[in-house]
Amino acid sequence: MTTELQAKSHCSMSTTSPIKRKRYAVVGVGGRARMFTYPICETYQQSAELVGLCDVNQGRLAYAQRDLQGRFDCPALPLFSDAEFSQMIEQTRPDVVIVCTVDCYHHQYIIRAMEMGCDVITEKPITTDADKCNQIIDAIERTDRQLFVAFNYRWGAGPTMVHQQLASGVIGQILHVDMEYMLNTSHGADYFRRWHREKEKSGGLMVHKSTHHFDLVNWWINAIPQTVFAMGRLAFYGKDNANRRGIHVTADRYTGQDNTDDPFALDLTADDDLKQLYLDNEKYDGYQRDRNVFAADIDIEDSMSVLVRYNSGTVLNYSLNCYLPCEGINVVFNGSKGRLEFSEMHVPDEDVPPSINPLSQKTKVIPRLTIRPHFAKPYDIPIDVNTGGHGGSDPLIQQQLFAADPPVDLHARVAGYQQGIASALIGIAANTCFKSGQPVDIPMLCPDLPRVGGLSDLI
Ligand SMILES: NC(=O)c1ccc[n+]([C@@H]2O[C@H](COP(=O)([O-])OP(=O)(O)OC[C@H]3O[C@@H](n4cnc5c(N)ncnc54)[C@H](O)[C@@H]3O)[C@@H](O)[C@H]2O)c1
Numbered sequence: 471m472t473t474e475l476q477a478k479s480h481c482s483m484s485t486t487s488p489i490k491r492k493r494y495a496v497v498g499v500g501g502r503a504r505m506f507t508y509p510i511c512e513t514y515q516q517s518a519e520l521v522g523l524c525d526v527n528q529g530r531l532a533y534a535q536r537d538l539q540g541r542f543d544c545p546a547l548p549l550f551s552d553a554e555f556s557q558m559i560e561q562t563r564p565d566v567v568i569v570c571t572v573d574c575y576h577h578q579y580i581i582r583a584m585e586m587g588c589d590v591i592t593e594k595p596i597t598t599d600a601d602k603c604n605q606i607i608d609a610i611e612r613t614d615r616q617l618f619v620a621f622n623y624r625w626g627a628g629p630t631m632v633h634q635q636l637a638s639g640v641i642g643q644i645l646h647v648d649m650e651y652m653l654n655t656s657h658g659a660d661y662f663r664r665w666h667r668e669k670e671k672s673g674g675l676m677v678h679k680s681t682h683h684f685d686l687v688n689w690w691i692n693a694i695p696q697t698v699f700a701m702g703r704l705a706f707y708g709k710d711n712a713n714r715r716g717i718h719v720t721a722d723r724y725t726g727q728d729n730t731d732d733p734f735a736l737d738l739t740a741d742d743d744l745k746q747l748y749l750d751n752e753k754y755d756g757y758q759r760d761r762n763v764f765a766a767d768i769d770i771e772d773s774m775s776v777l778v779r780y781n782s783g784t785v786l787n788y789s790l791n792c793y794l795p796c797e798g799i800n801v802v803f804n805g806s807k808g809r810l811e812f813s814e815m816h817v818p819d820e821d822v823p824p825s826i827n828p829l830s831q832k833t834k835v836i837p838r839l840t841i842r843p844h845f846a847k848p849y850d851i852p853i854d855v856n857t858g859g860h861g862g863s864d865p866l867i868q869q870q871l872f873a874a875d876p877p878v879d880l881h882a883r884v885a886g887y888q889q890g891i892a893s894a895l896i897g898i899a900a901n902t903c904f905k906s907g908q909p910v911d912i913p914m915l916c917p918d919l920p921r922v923g924g925l926s927d928l929i
Contacts, residue, residue: 489874491515495522495564495588497555497579498571499534501747502593505620505864506568506871507534511542514872520544522562525571526552529751555579559586566591573678574671577602584615591618591871595681596890598673600898600915603891607918610887618871619890623682624689624883625863625870627853628814628837632801633881635851636690640841641805644691647786649801651683657816658772658792659734662707662763663724667770669901674770676702676897676904680790683799684778685885685893687788690803693780694919695892699909700900702774706793712764719764725749736760776900798835808843814861835861891919 494510496503510518520538525531531549538544550558559567559582567583569576569592577597583590596619597603610617623629636644653661661679665671672678688695705711712719721727729735738749738760748759772793778786798815819832835855842848856862870876870884899910912919 489517491517491519492566492872493519493521493562493564494566494568495524495558495562496520496568496570497524497552497558498569498575498593499523499525499530500570503534503568503570504537505622505859505868506570506591507538508541509865509868509872511538511544513868517874518872520547521564522548522550522558524550524552524555524558527751527754527757529754530747533746533751555582556586559583559588564588569593572665572671573673574598577606580606580617581609584609584613584617587613587615589616589618591620592890593620594685594890595673595677595894595897596887597894598671598677598898600895603895603898603916604918606887607891607916617887617890619685619885619887620867620871621682621685621689621883621885621889621893622860622863622867623686624881624885625866626814626835626861627855628812628835628839628861629686629690629863630881630883631837631839631851631853632810632812633690633883635810635839635841636803640808640843641803641810642807644782644784644803644805646804647687647691647784647801648804649683649687649786649788649799651680651788651790651799652794652797653679653790653792654794654797655733657797658794659707659763660736661770661792662768662772663736663761664759665757667707667761667768669769672770673894673897674702674901675790675792676700676771676774676776676900677894678897680774680776680788680897680900681890681893683788683790684896685889687778687786687801688889688892689882689885691780691782691784693782693784695778695896695899695912696781697779697909697911698776698896698899698903700774700776700903702771702900702904704768704771705773707763707772708768709764709766717764719762722762722765723758724760724762734763771904774900776896778896797833808841808846811838811840811842813838816861888919891916895919 507520510520523531523534567588567590569579573595576592580590580592666678724735725738738744774790776788800813803810814835814837816833816835819834837853839851839853840848858865895912895916899912902910
């Protein structure tokens with residue numbers, strides 16, 4: 471379904487720009503794609519231009535088009551189905567393809583785009599299993615193209631300050647890391663309504679979500695993960711757990727039901743954007759975004775513990791739980807000269823009026839960083855939180871990706887395929903371990919990872 475192929479000019483700006491704009495095509499135009507399409511069409515229109523959109527769902531493609539035109543008054547873009555991805559590249563000649571689809575399909579678009587001469591920016595996780603990781607490494611070696619992973623979490627003020635402090639050597643050599651990530655009954659529950667609840671599609675939260683956290687640790691301690699041991703289970707969501715607690719599920723989805731007093735309900739008709747993005751387009755692919763979090767067919771975990779040994783000898787002790795009354799991160803680094811403690815809680819932003827869609831409720835981050843040196847008084851390091859999506863990290867990564875002359879990144883936050891693969895492999899190894907009960911050596915899953923060298927090599 472190629473439409474509007476006649477459209478030769480693209481979003482915004484006059485053709486008299488002195489800068490040659492970089493051309494971007496996007497595959498996967500759901501909620502997250504906007505983090506890329508909006509800044510290209512608005513803030514970075516002098517240096518970037520959107521040239522084509524591709525998705526498996528033609529209704530969502532048409533909505534993405536309407537939304538961009540309504541917001542930025544840009545001309546119609548050519549639209550392509552998933553089967554027309556190669557055709558999109560041939561016809562629109564992008565410099566860079568942005569991959570924003572459901573996770574398990576990332577690899578096929580990454581590889582095809584590179585084979586056709588494009589660089590790629592992919593959303594996290596880079597991919598969902600070891601075989602696909604190896605296919606991506608092979609494609610990079612064959613094509614020599616660049617692949618960036620949009621690890622926006624690195625760009626937050628708190629994580630950046632942690633990196634700066636650890637790199638300064640203030641706690642000496644890092645011997646041990648303890649990290650707890652908490653997802654609440656709003657954001658955390660939402661993974662159990664969507665495609666993320668199918669392991670085949672998302673790799674489970676060990677891959678889909680924890681790739682962010684494993685990437686932070688890999689970057690903070692600049693080491694390569696070697697051995698993983700993990701335990702995980704579905705402890706809260708899902709039919710059996712609900713039944714055990716006396717909750718009996720009568721409907722597969724929330725929209726169209728009487729959801730009075732159900733704190734887990736999501737009504738897609740209550741929010742116009744959710745309705746237009748998902749409900750109105752179910753007729754094209756059957757995808758329901760509001761499935762019951764206590765349904766029987768959920769096959770991912772919601773309570774997970776992982777141990778990782780790194781090539782430096784450092785051990786990470788990590789947990790993720792997704793049904794909590796609060797959300798945020800607690801991480802502690804135990805070093806040869808002291809200890810660094812970082813916490814960042816995500817709380818509702820009282821300065822923004824409550825949203826009818828609980829998922830659009832604006833939150834803010836409350837960070838705290840304490841250094842506890844050996845034989846000296848502990849002290850706090852102040853952190854200035856930035857404004858913008860994901861604790862201010864989205865605007866910074868957008869600037870780095872799309873500005874003509876982005877500021878030099880002093881904190882090595884730009885992430886390439888090595889970082890994408892190293893973090894995904896920890897989750898992939900954990901998934902293997904959930905089944906086997908045995909520790910997993912990462913080189914057994916991906917022999918090439920050690921060969922790509924230190925994780926900082928790319929930067
Ligand atoms: N970095 C972050 O903070 C962050 C936040 C949210 C999502 N993400 C990532 O962004 C990506 C998209 O997530 P989302 O929340 O937008 O999900 P979504 O469900 O809203 O959008 C996914 C889109 O992919 C399309 N799609 C599905 N299968 C496809 C295929 N085979 N070919 C082409 N298109 C296909 C769907 O139709 C949909 O439009 C995911 O990889 C997710 O992990 C990252």
